[in-house]
Amino acid sequence: MSNTLVPERRNAFPTMLSNKDEELIAAATEAISQRYRDDWQEVGAAMRTRDGRIVTGVNIDAYIGRIAVCAEAIAIGRAITETGDRGIETIVAVRHPKPGEPGKIAVVSPCGICRELIHDYDANARVIVPDGGRAPKVVSIGELLPNKYKRGSE
Numbered sequence: 001m002s003n004t005l006v007p008e009r010r011n012a013f014p015t016m017l018s019n020k021d022e023e024l025i026a027a028a029t030e031a032i033s034q035r036y037r038d039d040w041q042e043v044g045a046a047m048r049t050r051d052g053r054i055v056t057g058v059n060i061d062a063y064i065g066r067i068a069v070c071a072e073a074i075a076i077g078r079a080i081t082e083t084g085d086r087g088i089e090t091i092v093a094v095r096h097p098k099p100g101e102p103g104k105i106a107v108v109s110p111c112g113i114c115r116e117l118i119h120d121y122d123a124n125a126r127v128i129v130p131d132g133g134r135a136p137k138v139v140s141i142g143e144l145l146p147n148k149y150k151r152g153s154e
């Protein structure tokens with residue numbers, strides 16, 4: 001069913017990956033390849049700060065699932081800890097398959113909590129996401145999180 005009244009969403013930038021985006025995916029893949037532990041570390045993330053640094057992180061899972069922390073949050077925390085908040089130009093997360101699981105390390109979408117976090121630290125961040133079996137693409141965080149939560153009268 002198509003609805004011609006809904007305008008097509010447009011990005012402010014091309015959705016095709018650049019060489020720098022591929023470099024970011026490679027950095028996230030390297031991070032989780034080095035630190036993968038079944039049930040504990042399965043996702044790697046890499047972000048490029050607005051001043052051009054690449055910072056990686058891996059998720060930390062926990063026995064109490066709700067205290068687990070996503071790889072994107074670890075990367076953002078590392079970036080801020082090391083040099084302060086310089087914004088997020090682009091961010092990506094990749095998931096390592098479990099032993100015996102088919103497939104290889106692949107780009108995954110940020111969860112809802114990470115979408116909030118990424119938006120809080122850079123409302124114009126680019127996010128690399130999977131594209132239904134095709135090559136990953138780039139979208140804006142605003143496109144992934146319309147009607148973002150806001151405090152009070154902000």
Ligand SMILES: [Zn+2]
Pocket residue numbers: 070071072110111112113114115
């Ligand atoms: Zn998340």
